[in-house]
Amino acid sequence: MSDIKIIPLSGVRENGKNMYLTEVDGDIFIFDCGLKYPDNELLGIDTVIPDFTYLEENAERVVGVFLTHGHADAIGALPYLLERVEVPVFGTKLTIELAKINVHKNEGTKKFKDFHVIDEHTEIDFGTGVVSFFRTTHSIPDSVGISLKTAEGNIVYTGDFKFDQGAVPLYQTDFARLGEIGKExxxxxxxxxxxxxNPAPVASERTIGEEVSDTIQFWEGRIIVAMVASNLQRVQQVLNAAHKAGRKVVLTGQDFGRILRTAMKLGKLEVSEEDMFITQKEMKKYPPEQLIIMETGRMGEPIKALQKMANGTHRTLRIQEGDLAYIATTPTTAMETSVAKTEDIVFRAGGTVKQISDNLRVSGHANPDNLQLMLNLMRPQYFIPVQGEYRQLAAHAELAHKVGMDYSNIFITARGDVLEYKQGKLTPGGAVPAENVLIDGIGVGDIGNIVLRDRKILSEDGIFIAVCTINRREKKIVSHPQITSRGFVYVKASRDLIRESADLVTEIVEKHLQDDDFEWAKLKQDIRDRVGRYLFEQTKRRPVVLPVIMEATQRNNKRR
Incomplete structure (x- = not known):
């Protein structure tokens, strides 16, 4: 009997950052290696990636990383993993090309070459298990699910998918293969x-394509399409509509152009006219009604770029009278407020906003009916809902129960939970490190809860700085406290508060100078505590109090 462990390293109780481990007789198989973009609470953080501690400690047991598709939530963290653990990477042709773009941008992995292209017919025997793949429908071509055949049965990871009976061949699901895996x-x-x-039915891509075409065909001014760079199905629909309407297309962003060129080279994106694309400098040669600007952004929500265009702070583009800002993606719940504000700014600038989700339920992910059909095709002994907030995992668990699964065979896990298959039964078996790793600039993991707490306080109540120079030998203050404030109070309107705060700092410093056991740390902490309490009493605000105490030294100039 095989020794099997299943570990959702990330991607559970959260959206994005998909990474799931399966261990079979010691060998570790990694399914996806994604990142997620931060919530508003993670001030200044660029991206969030999984914790690779467990994989670093067991690097010699990792047989490979197997990718389901080319979105950031599946491939975005690859460069950071490959810096620490050099393992082969497997994926379909388009997925591998997009992964290469991502990996080779990173200085530490620019020379990595251990990529392997697979397709739905590929089977790889690693001794402890056989990895195979099946085609799925998603918003990007070459999406697959993964099946790991073990002596105890298949372990199947669907990746992102939905069932669309009207999908074009490039995006069709292999239902026959799903049935075969279920029978095995x-x-x-x-x-x-x-x-x-969400029980609402998802519109077919054919219907969505018609909606996109009608919107572009009948708008009389310039159109700015806000969309996901890697949502190639939506990109194809916009390009088809642009060709039909006789419009030229302007791309924004180097990454977007690189993704499109890669997809076109592989035959995953069709362009009807070679001269359809023009540069931003060439836009002035054409009237507004002949132009489409494709604006992309992280996680498919380029809302900030639209805001900049509307308020005049964008590098090159401005919203003009008669423009249509067409949001051709479905914003997440967290972005709904931002989208509403963006609509207001665009309207003030003379433009109009339309969302593709105004008339249609648009999603690249399976709805409840699709999820239950997948469960019925697979008929698993055990079920582990992944990729979603807790409420979504719980809803999926209920769907599984309704198709006949017992609750005892359904596991709603947290990041790092270990499920062990022993003596013919899957049971919880401890946990591995699985904290969020925050990336800010070039720093990876050097931002923790304390830094985030300070950033939050600074964003809410500001900073209060007290600078003072002392002479410890003579036990006196050389330069009386100078107070500086940012984001706390308007200094000119709060002269009394500033003066009394300076007097309090003077009192604290003089007291500590008279102590025989003078300590810098105690002095600074006393200033933080007492000044912080005073400021709260006076303003009901808690700024970061930063004491800067300097010591004056005298040099004896000796004559030579």
Whole structure:
């Protein structure tokens, strides 16, 4: 009997950052290696990646990383993993090309070459298990699910998917292969849950394509399409509509152009006219009604770019009278307020906003009916809902129960939880390190809760700085406290508060100078505590109090 462990290293109780480990007789198989973009609470953080501690400690046991598709939530963290653990990477042709772009941008992995292209017919025997793949429907071509065949049954990871009976061949699901895997016997199914709680039917891509075409065909001014760079299905629909309407297309962002060129080279994106694309400098040669600007952003929500265009702070583009800002993606719940504000700014600038989700339910993820069909095709012995907030995982668990699964065979896990298959039963078996690793600039993991707490305080109540120079030998203050404040109070309107704060700092410093056991740390902490309490009493605010105490020294100039 095989010794099997399943570890959702990340991607559970959160959206994005997908990474799931399966261990079979010691060998570690990694399914996806994604990142997520931060919530508003993570001030200044660029991205969030999984914790690779467990993989670093067991690097010699990792047999490979197996990718399902080319979105950031599946491939975005690859450069950071490969810096620490050099392992082969497997994926479909387009997924590998997009992964190469991502990996080779990183200085530490620019020479990495251990990539392997697979397709739905590939089977790789690693001795402890056989990895195979099946085609799925998602918003990007070459999306696949993964099946790991073990002596105890298949362990299946769906990746992002939905079922669309009207999908074009490039995006069609291989239902026959799904049926075959189910007949072979599925020990455990890991299935995406991000759309599990919304029962509304998702529009077919054919219907969405018609909606996009009609919007572009009948608008009389310039159109700015806000969309995801890697949502190639939506990109294709916009390009088709642009060709039909006789419009020229302007791309923004180097990454977007690189992704499109890669997709076109591989035959995953069709362009009807070679001269369809023009540069931003060439825009002035064409009237507004002949132009489409494709603006992309992280996580498919380029809202900030639209805001900059509307308020005049964008590098090159401005919203003009008669422009249509067409949001061709479905914003997340967290972005709804920002989208509403953006609409207001665009309207003030003379433009109009339309969202593709105004008339249609648009999603690249399976709805409840799709999820239950996947469960019925797989008929797993055990089910592990993944990729979603807790409420979404719980909703998916209920869907599994309704198709006949017992609750005892359904596991809603947290990051790092270990599920062990022993004596014919899957049970919880401890946990591995799985904290969020925050990336800010070039720093990886050097930002923690204390720094984030300070940033939050600074953003809410500001900073209060007291600078003072002392002479410890003579036990006196050389330069009386100078107070500086940023984001706390307007200094000119709070002269009394500033003066009394300076007097309090003077009192504290003089007291400590008279102590025989003078300590810098005690002095600074006393200033922080007492000044902080005083400021709160006077303003009901808690700024960061930063004491800067300098010591004056005298040099004896000796004559030579």
């Amino acid at each position: 016997g599925v020990l455990a199914l890991l299935s995406t849950s991000s759309n599990a709680e």
